[in-house]
Amino acid sequence: MGVGCSSSLPPTVNNPHCSITFPHTSAHTNPTSNHLPINWLARAHLQKPTKSPISKRLFTLDSARKTPTLKCGRTAQMEIEGGSDSKPILDLHSLDDNLVQKMVYDALVWSSLHGLVVGDRNVQRSGTVPGVGMVHAPFALLPTVFPENQWKLACEVAPIFNELVDRVSLDGKFLQESLSRTKKVDAFTSRLLDIHSKMLEINKKEEIRLGLHRSDYMLDEKTKLLLQIELNTISTSFPGLGSVVSELHRSLLKNYGEHLGCDVNCTPSNDAANRFSEALAKAWIEYNNPKAVIMVVVQPEERNMYDQHWLSFNLKERHNVTMIRKTMAEIDKEGEIQPDGTLLVGGHAIAVIYFRAGYAPTDYPSEAEWRARLLMEHSSAIKCPSISYHLTGTKKIQQELAKPNVLEKFIDNKEDIAKLRKCFAGLWSLDDADIVDTAIEKPHLFVMKPQREGGGNNIYGDDVREALLRLRKDGKEQNAAYILMQRIFPTDSATFLVRDGSCHKDHAVSELGIYGAYLRNKDKVIVNERSGYLMRTKVSSSNEGGVAAGFAVLDSLYLT
């Protein structure tokens, strides 16, 4: 899920949809600014259109280049070399090849000894049998420079997003109404809504609620704003390996920091695996059945199993809580609900259901999986997430929350609301004819997102124009299957990407995810915290507005 408003497209426009202005953008005010293309967007949403303050650099680049993709790709790299505000960790171009080779070797060894591994897709059993067909997880050789103030901001809003998800999840009417048109055009969301309706009908209460979220951001090159891509409320991946890669980088900086001129203390340690394990363990305690276990719902083949295993290992080692693994099909086969609501799967009473599957249509190849999902929802087990939490993470809800005065329905504290809006990117419904006109004209400034989790389904570039024109012809019904989002152009920097034992230098962009854990039992909030982070980086030429889609390497932060 991504909770957004249109504050930052155009990046430096004060958008009245948000209740605050952004003084930090004023530094970019440029007397020579024109109205293209930014003001078109601004006009589309400004109740009182304002002449946009646009940064000189953005203007210059827009004049020089036709496509923002190029602008943000190679050109941005030139800017870094020419002395941009970005502070790369060091001049990677001048790094001695021998030194890089040594670091790569050490990093590969370190990864192998410390469980920074995934299943190798070339080995058939690697997705089902642990311990065979392992290869190091792809990683950035060195952490990526990131401004500390933006990092702090992202950390600060994590508990507010946690709370927001919880509040929204309780408003069944809001969820059903917001998604009512999506339901007609998206079969997957429709099935989820059916389960949600059934729970509303029987007035099912989830008194103990556990959320393990991750809010993903990109740092916009021009405005230096950290803008939210989405907020994930189901199956947030990499709390395990993300923690390990931070330790890898800390180890490298410790050993090579002197040669690199950097300080290991600038890379924050990352305890996502421990925090998530602890939240799961605390939920298990709240459930209060010492014989019950935690069940992680998994896909039948999972090459990222070690990421999950880090949590189950921690749960056992630190909290003496057992985690079992079951596919949706197994749950359908082995699951039953006892009269008191206890979910039994394969004879185990289930205290907590931790979903690492079930977020995508492909996870439901037959009715068996839907039966399993419904069964779990009916049970007294703590669902992480419940169907309500899951729906709260949809793109449509993200876009609904971005509308004026919607956040205010769920959060009282004005400061908290302001903090959330500060990181909202522009988000629009396709019912907004003006915005659609603009997007057809300037498709490269937008991303079209379907109501679908998991990335990889987004539409970029000229395809946005084609898709919008097609939808216009087909009629309004299909509009509800998509939202439009401001396209973010993140900072680009030289990076060493290590994959399958080989290192390649390229220009790359990064996405920062901040994990958040939330646990509540009736009126008592037991956990509401920021729980570590995930940095993912990928080659910028393959940038499609978010690194989660497509191939990315695991990375960590170097705060400056």
Place this chain on the structure above:
Amino acid sequence: MGVGCSSSLPPTVNNPHCSITFPHTSAHTNPTSNHLPINWLARAHLQKPTKSPISKRLFTLDSARKTPTLKCGRTAQMEIEGGSDSKPILDLHSLDDNLVQKMVYDALVWSSLHGLVVGDRNVQRSGTVPGVGMVHAPFALLPTVFPENQWKLACEVAPIFNELVDRVSLDGKFLQESLSRTKKVDAFTSRLLDIHSKMLEINKKEEIRLGLHRSDYMLDEKTKLLLQIELNTISTSFPGLGSVVSELHRSLLKNYGEHLGCDVNCTPSNDAANRFSEALAKAWIEYNNPKAVIMVVVQPEERNMYDQHWLSFNLKERHNVTMIRKTMAEIDKEGEIQPDGTLLVGGHAIAVIYFRAGYAPTDYPSEAEWRARLLMEHSSAIKCPSISYHLTGTKKIQQELAKPNVLEKFIDNKEDIAKLRKCFAGLWSLDDADIVDTAIEKPHLFVMKPQREGGGNNIYGDDVREALLRLRKDGKEQNAAYILMQRIFPTDSATFLVRDGSCHKDHAVSELGIYGAYLRNKDKVIVNERSGYLMRTKVSSSNEGGVAAGFAVLDSLYLT
């Protein structure tokens, strides 16, 4: 190397070649004992032949079975079931399949997260590039029961063996003379001796001497004696993974001990990796060149690289000492000696040379490798091992030391000598016509060992007879290429062996290796210690008198 005497073949004979008697064997005295086949061997070596006290069980078994291999295989297992002295960790036959499956799964996960990995031979790059083509190291699911008193004895003698190696290494004449006939028939030993001779000629002194040894033992089923197989003075493998597998077992016992009825404290923690790293670091300190590094000499392809990487990781992490990896061919190409004796390889001054290659003829495919070995020996770097230490570990020296009154040349303390002899197996030269006659008649009671490290070259069973008859025909010259050793029949027990992600139950035998580290600078002994252990287990039907030869899984101890 194995330092032995003929004390324990026949297992319960008091052998005058050793200066002490073994009261612990008297329990096996059996008035119905006969003289076959044991007394033939006893007669061959006893100056005053004594009627052998033979255990009832041994006698019964000998009467019932023709081949000791079989005797020790299935029958011994029946004895365990029937209530032998052995205390298996639990009745593996009654273990619930589900429980075993769970433990296997957890063990595979644990291995993957904690670097208990090797290169997969099915993946070509897995022997050269870390981080790719990894598979869990094969392991026993549960530790193997072992008598605590024998374990203590083995630990106790480790520093004495360390000291013995050092003393013998200083007696160049003894080494040259003992190996003079071997030299003529074994080209590899001959080349090693040539290097040794050159060092003697130039009166090269190794003032700082580092030994990282491993003395391997098997527990003889009948006598309950722990008998030495060999003492390795070069390239002792598995200090890294051996340590990790002990932690795996401790983790499993912690989590499943209640179901299994066993106590995690019975599995000693194993700090071989740390102790060896520390000894290497201390040697580095003695060398006293802060800019120098430790060089590990490796084979061009090494699927057991992670075992070595554990040491290099520990060296850096705990001692801030850098270890570089070089093949013999690379050392030949990049190596040079400075006027002050400093060895430079690829521009690095080398403080310590740690051999994990160079022990077998296959490690010297060309003259380049021999040049490299000689170059290293000429340098001032600390060799682990020096050519003298290496030669001290040959089978021939093991057999020479087993002769009467030889140990006394090197060790003063009578108690220490007695302790060493207590674990010596029977060892004979092929020049001993009586023993050869006996071995031709009862080949299954002997092992023929060539003067070669690395295992896998030994001759067993009927092949012993054939080999001896052939040698008799060919003349005496070739005798020097082999020694005869008492064949040990170790305790056999049901074991779960886990390999390539699958678990198989079978009857298995184990070999215990005790690591020893020794560091000396002139008259000052800096380190002389027992340094952790290695337990290896293999299917007993493939037992050829030592588990090192052939496929074995990593294991640990459960002391009772």
